[in-house]
Amino acid sequence: MSDKTYMVPNPPTPNEAIEFDSAICNGCNACVDACRTDVLMPNPTKNMPPIVLYPDECWYCGCCVQECSRTGAIALVHPLNQSIVVAWKRKETGEDFRLGMKNPPPPNKRPPST
Amino acid sequence: MTTWHEYFRRTGSIPEWPYPIRYEKETEVTTDVLVLGGGIAGCHAAINAKRKGAKVIVVEKGPTKWSGDGGAGVDHWLSACTNPCSKVSAEEFTESVIRDLKGYDCGPARYVNARESWDALLDCERMGMKIRDVTDEFKGADFRDEETKLMFAYDYTNRIDLRVYGHNVKPVLYREMKRLGVEVYDRVMVTSLLTEGGKSGTRVIGTTGIDMRTGEFFIFKSKANVIAMGRPARLWSFSTEYRPLWNDMNHTGDALAISWNAGAEFVDLEQSSARMDNPLGYIPYGAGNCSNTYYGTPIVDANGKEVPWVDRDGRQLGSVEERFQPSPQQKFILGLGLRVPLTYENMCKILVRDLSERIRNREFVLPLYADLTRLTAHERRAIFGLMVGNEGKTRIPVYDILTKAGFDPDKDMLQVPVMDPESYSKNVTGNFWSGTILPPFRSVAEGGLVADWDLRTSLEGLYAAGYSIFGAGAHSNAASSGRYAGRKAAAYAMTASEPLVERGQIEREKARVYVPLKQGKRGIGWKEVNIAICKIMQDYCGEYRSEETLKMGLRLLGEVRESEASMVYAGNPHELARALESQMIITVGEMVVQASLARKASSAALNFHRLDYPIQDPPEWQKLLPIRQEGDRVEVRELPQNYHLLPPYAPSYEENYRVHSGL
Numbered sequence: 001m002s003d004k005t006y007m008v009p010n011p012p013t014p015n016e017a018i019e020f021d022s023a024i025c026n027g028c029n030a031c032v033d034a035c036r037t038d039v040l041m042p043n044p045t046k047n048m049p050p051i052v053l054y055p056d057e058c059w060y061c062g063c064c065v066q067e068c069s070r071t072g073a074i075a076l077v078h079p080l081n082q083s084i085v086v087a088w089k090r091k092e093t094g095e096d097f098r099l100g101m102k103n104p105p106p107p108n109k110r111p112p113s114t
Numbered sequence: 115m116t117t118w119h120e121y122f123r124r125t126g127s128i129p130e131w132p133y134p135i136r137y138e139k140e141t142e143v144t145t146d147v148l149v150l151g152g153g154i155a156g157c158h159a160a161i162n163a164k165r166k167g168a169k170v171i172v173v174e175k176g177p178t179k180w181s182g183d184g185g186a187g188v189d190h191w192l193s194a195c196t197n198p199c200s201k202v203s204a205e206e207f208t209e210s211v212i213r214d215l216k217g218y219d220c221g222p223a224r225y226v227n228a229r230e231s232w233d234a235l236l237d238c239e240r241m242g243m244k245i246r247d248v249t250d251e252f253k254g255a256d257f258r259d260e261e262t263k264l265m266f267a268y269d270y271t272n273r274i275d276l277r278v279y280g281h282n283v284k285p286v287l288y289r290e291m292k293r294l295g296v297e298v299y300d301r302v303m304v305t306s307l308l309t310e311g312g313k314s315g316t317r318v319i320g321t322t323g324i325d326m327r328t329g330e331f332f333i334f335k336s337k338a339n340v341i342a343m344g345r346p347a348r349l350w351s352f353s354t355e356y357r358p359l360w361n362d363m364n365h366t367g368d369a370l371a372i373s374w375n376a377g378a379e380f381v382d383l384e385q386s387s388a389r390m391d392n393p394l395g396y397i398p399y400g401a402g403n404c405s406n407t408y409y410g411t412p413i414v415d416a417n418g419k420e421v422p423w424v425d426r427d428g429r430q431l432g433s434v435e436e437r438f439q440p441s442p443q444q445k446f447i448l449g450l451g452l453r454v455p456l457t458y459e460n461m462c463k464i465l466v467r468d469l470s471e472r473i474r475n476r477e478f479v480l481p482l483y484a485d486l487t488r489l490t491a492h493e494r495r496a497i498f499g500l501m502v503g504n505e506g507k508t509r510i511p512v513y514d515i516l517t518k519a520g521f522d523p524d525k526d527m528l529q530v531p532v533m534d535p536e537s538y539s540k541n542v543t544g545n546f547w548s549g550t551i552l553p554p555f556r557s558v559a560e561g562g563l564v565a566d567w568d569l570r571t572s573l574e575g576l577y578a579a580g581y582s583i584f585g586a587g588a589h590s591n592a593a594s595s596g597r598y599a600g601r602k603a604a605a606y607a608m609t610a611s612e613p614l615v616e617r618g619q620i621e622r623e624k625a626r627v628y629v630p631l632k633q634g635k636r637g638i639g640w641k642e643v644n645i646a647i648c649k650i651m652q653d654y655c656g657e658y659r660s661e662e663t664l665k666m667g668l669r670l671l672g673e674v675r676e677s678e679a680s681m682v683y684a685g686n687p688h689e690l691a692r693a694l695e696s697q698m699i700i701t702v703g704e705m706v707v708q709a710s711l712a713r714k715a716s717s718a719a720l721n722f723h724r725l726d727y728p729i730q731d732p733p734e735w736q737k738l739l740p741i742r743q744e745g746d747r748v749e750v751r752e753l754p755q756n757y758h759l760l761p762p763y764a765p766s767y768e769e770n771y772r773v774h775s776g777l
Contacts, residue, residue: 004126008119013355016116036176036185037363038301038326038688042132043121051129052116054688056354059362060397061186062510066281076510081356082397087529088521091487097520105520112503112513113251113495114244114279 014079017058020049025073031064040064049073131686136330137628145171145297146607147600148320148336150304151369153182154589155342155580157287158234158596159603163340164294166604171297173323173334175364175691178298179288183344183361183581188280188589189407189505190267190451191245194232199259199266199273202446204228205767207274210445211586214457216719217736217755218382218560220585222567225767226775227587227594234593235276241290244279252500255492256435265496268409268449268462270438275449277496280589281504299334301326303691304343304368306623307376307576308335312616315377315744317574319613322623324694329631329687331624337610338575338603342596343369345562345581346702348695350386350651351555352644356393361557366695367702369582373563374705379572379740381753382584383561383709385720388551388657399502400512402484402530404465406450407501407508410437412488413465413530415478420488423463430466434489437463453560453586470539482538483527491524498523554652558706559721560586564740564753567763567774568606569599572742575610577603601776630684630693637683643696646674651703659710660725668707675700705741712739712750 018031018040027047032040037057040050060078068074078086078099086099097105121129147163149156152174164170174181195204207228212219239245246263247253257266257277265277291298308320318339323332346367374380404411412434413421423431425441440447448460456462472478486494503513521528537550562584563571570577579599580592587595630637654667679697684690713720715727715735738753754760764770 006122006126008122011115011119020117033177034180036181038176041129043117044129044132049117051118051121053118055116057363059186059507060511061180061362061507062514063180063186065510065514067180076515078397078400078511078515082400085529085531086397086400086516088526089483089529090526091485092525097526099515099519101519107520108517108522110499110517110522112281112509113500114281114503 012054012056014055014058016052016077017055017060018052018064019075019077021072022049024070025049026070030067030069031074034063034067036061036063133327133687135687136325136328137631138624139330140333141330142333142335143171144335144613145169146337147171147603148173148334148339149600150321150339150341151182151343151580151582152176152178152298152300153342153344153580153592154184154283154287155582155592155596155599156182156340157284157291158593159340159342159579159600160291160296161287161294162597162600163604164291164296166601168604168607171299171334171336172291173299173302173304173321173332175301175303175326175368177300178291180284181364182284183365184506184589184592185284186506187504187509188283189277189501189508190449190589191231191235191276191278191280192449192452192588192590193227193274194235194276194590195228195274197232197264197273197276198262199264201272202274206445208767210459211448211452211454214448214454214460215586216731218385218719218738220565220583221756221758221767222569222770223565223583223585223587223591223595225771226569226598227591229771230594230598231590234590234597235278237597238283238286238593242286243283245276252492252496255490255496257438257493257496268438269440269447271440272446274446277500279500279504281509299323299332302332303694304372305627305694307339307372308333308613308615308619309376310614312619314375315573315742318376318576319615321372322620322627324627324687324691326688326691329690331627333615333620335613335615337613338577338607340577340579340596340599340603341369341373341563341571341582342579342592342599343582346370346558346699348644348648348699349558349702349706350648350656351393352641352648353393354641366698367558368695368698370562370705371698371701373571373573373576374701374743376573377742377744378576379564379742380561380584380705380709381564381738381740382720383558383706383741384713384722385559385561386556386706387559387721388553388556392550392552392555394550394552396531397511399505399508400516402482402528404484407505408484408497409450409462410434410489410493411484411486411497414483414485414527416481417479419478420485421469421478421482422466424466425463426458426461428467431463434493451588453588467539470535473535473538481532482530484530485527486523487525487527494523553657556651556656558702560584561706561709564738567758567770568602569595570602572740575606598775605776627690627694629680630682630690633681633683636681638678638681640682640684640689640692640696643674643679643682644699646678647671647696647699647703650674651706655703655707655710658723658725661711664707664711668704671700671703671707708748709739709741712741
C-alpha cells in the first residue's frame with residue numbers, strides 16, 4: 001500500500017458500475033469479453049478481477065453478470081442518482097424501502113420465469 | 115471507487131494497455147456476404163445468408179454474443195400476424211400501421227415483418243430460445259393459449275404480440291452462427307464503405323474497419339453487404355454522468371454516416387422525438403409505470419386511491435380484463451414498443467387523460483405507485499418475473515437487483531417517479547414510461563435508408579436490415595428484415611462479380627482514421643466534442659426549425675469538423691474508436707439538417723415543426739423526400755409514400771412478396 005499522495009483527476013462519474021469480489025473472482029475474464037462497450041480490461045496481475053476502466057461507458061445491461069459462472073464474483077452497481085429513486089412501499093405495513101438502504105428487508109429469493 | 119483506483123493505490127503505477135498495439139497493420143479479408151453490425155438484424159441476416167450457401171462475415175463494434183439494442187434480452191415479440199392464434203392478417207396489419215404512421219413508413223419492411231415475424235420466432239425456438247409456457251407456470255391465464263402454450267400481450271383477443279423468454283436471445287443466435295460457420299470479427303468499428311472505383315454512388319464492395327482493442331486496420335472485400343448497424347443516438351444529448359442512455363454507447367449512427375459518404379439515399383431524417391436519450395430518465399423498467407412491459411399495471415396514489423383507466427372514447431373501464439381487449443368496433447390493439455404513435459384506430463387503454471389536473475387539485479396525491487398486487491397472480495408474474503426478467507436490461511439490472519434488495523411484487527408497490535404534474539399526461543404513451551420529457555433532448559425517430567422490395571438500398575450491393583432502414587420498428591422487425599435481407603444479399607452474391615477495391619480509397623481512409631493518435635499539443639477529448647455537437651443540434655435543429663437557423667447549424671457543424679473536432683485526441687485504440695465516432699456524429703447531424711432543409715412544410719406526422727412553414731401536412735407535401743450526397747451537393751427528389759405498390763412493383767403486398775421474397 002502506497003503512502004504517497006498522487007495527483008489523480010476526479011474519478012469518472014458514475015464511479016463504479018461494476019463491482020468485483022476478489023475472494024471469489026478468479027480473473028477468467030469472461031465478463032471482459034461479454035461487455036458490449038469494452039468497459040472492463042484484463043488485470044495485469046493474473047487471476048485478479050478485471051479493471052473497470054470505463055465505468056462512464058457502462059450501459060448497465062448486466063450481460064457481464066449473466067456471463068459469469070461464479071456466484072458473487074461480479075455485481076452491477078447502478079449509478080447513485082438512478083438507484084436512489086428506486087423505492088417501494090410494503091402494503092401491509094406502510095414501510096418505505098429503497099435500493100441501497102442501510103437496513104434492507106430480507107431478500108426475495110424467487111427466481112425469474114425461465 | 116473503481117478497480118482502476120484500487121490498482122493504482124496498490125501499485126502506485128498506471129496499468130499498461132492490455133492488448134497488442136497494431137496501429138497501421140492491415141488485414142484484408144474477402145467474403146461473399148458481409149454483414150455490418152452483429153445485432154439482432156445482423157445475426158438473422160448472417161444465419162440466413164449462410165444457409166443459402168454464401169461465405170459470410172459479420173463485423174461488429176462490440177461482442178456479437180451480447181451486442182445491439184436487442185442484445186440484453188427481449189420480452190415482447192410483436193407483429194406476429196401469422197402465428198396460429200392471430201386474428202389479424204399480414205395485409206390488414208400492414209395497411210393499418212402505415213395509416214397510423216400517415217404513410218411515413220417503409221412498406222416493404224412493414225409487410226416483411228408482418229409476414230415473417232412469427233417465422234423468425236419459430237427459428238429462434240429451433241435455435242434454443244424458449245417461447246412457450248412449457249412448464250405450465252401460467253396455465254389457465256387469459257393471455258395463454260392452451261394448445262400452443264403461447265402467451266400474448268396487449269390484446270388477448272387478436273393475439274398478434276407475444277410474451278417470450280428472450281433473455282438469452284443473443285447467445286442463442288451467436289451459437290447458431292458459429293455452428294453454421296459464420297466468421298465473426300468482434301470489436302471492429304466499421305469506418306467507411308468501399309465502393310467500385312472508389313467513387314460515391316457506385317456498387318458497395320466492402321468496408322474498412324478499426325479494431326477497438328488493437329487499432330489494427332481491416333479491409334473487408336465483399337460481393338454483397340447487409341448494413342444493420344442500428345440507429346443514431348448521442349446526437350442531441352450525451353451525458354455519462356446523468357443516466358440512462360437508452361441506446362448503448364456504440365450507437366452513434368455510423369450506418370448513416372458511412373452510407374451517406376458512399377452516396378446512399380435516406381428519408382425521414384427530419385423526424386425526431388423527445389422520447390429517448392433523456393438525461394433525467396430512470397433505470398429502464400425499474401420505476402413504477404403502466405406502459406410497455408408494465409402495461410395494465412394498476413396505478414394508485416399515496417393514499418391507495420386507484421387512477422382510472424379509459425378506452426379510446428374516454429369511457430372509464432370497469433375491470434382489469436378490459437385493459438387487454440379491443441374496444442367495440444376496434445379491429446385490434448397494436449400494442450406498445452413498436453414506436454408507432456397511438457391513434458384512435460390502434461390505441462391500447464390509457465390512464466385518464468386529465469391526470470395532471472387531478473394531481474394539481476390534489477384528488478390524487480403524489481407519489482404514485484405501480485400496484486402489481488391488484489392484478490391476478492398470473493398477470494403479476496407475467497409482468498414481474500417473465501417480462502421483467504427476460505426483457506433487455508432487466509434480468510440483472512432490475513429483477514435480480516430489486517429482488518435481492520427485498521422487493522416482492524406480491525407485497526410491495528413500486529414507486530412511480532415524482533415529476534411535474536404535466537409529465538403524467540404528456541408522455542408519449544400517456545402512461546409515463548420514461549420520466550419527464552425535455553424537448554431539447556431529442557433523438558432521431560424513424561429516419562433511415564430507403565429500401566425496396568429486395569430490402570436493397572439505393573446503392574447496388576448494399577442491403578439493409580433493422581433500424582438502419584427507415585420506419586418504425588422493434589426487435590421482431592430486426593429479426594424479420596434481417597433474415598430477408600440476408601437471403602437477398604446471398605442471392606445477389608451468387609451472380610455478382612468479384613469486388614475490385616481501389617487502393618486510393620483505402621489509403622485516404624487509413625490516413626484519416628489514425629489522425630487522433632497524432633495530435634499535437636492541443637488535443638480535445640471525444641466527450642467534449644460529442645456534447646458540443648449536441649449543443650449545436652439542440653439550438654439549431656431542435657423542436658422548432660427554420661431556414662436561417664438550420665443553415666447556421668450546418669455552418670457550425672462544418673466548422674467544428676474542420677477546427678475543434680479535427681483536434682480530437684486518442685491515446686489508445688478504444689479512445690480512437692470513440693474519437694472517430696464523434697466525427698460520425700457530425701455527419702449524422704449534417705444529414706438531419708439537410709433533411710430538415712429539404713422539407714419545406716411542417717408535419718405533425720413527422721413531429722417536424724418549421725417556423726417559416728407553419729402549415730402542418732399540406733397535401734402537396736405528403737411524400738417522401740429521399741436525399742443523398744453527390745460530391746459537395748445534396749440531391750433531393752420526391753418519392754410517393756406508396757412507392758412500394760406503384761410500378762415497377764405490383765399493386766398488392768402479397769404479389770410483391772411472392773415475387774421478391776426469395777422463398
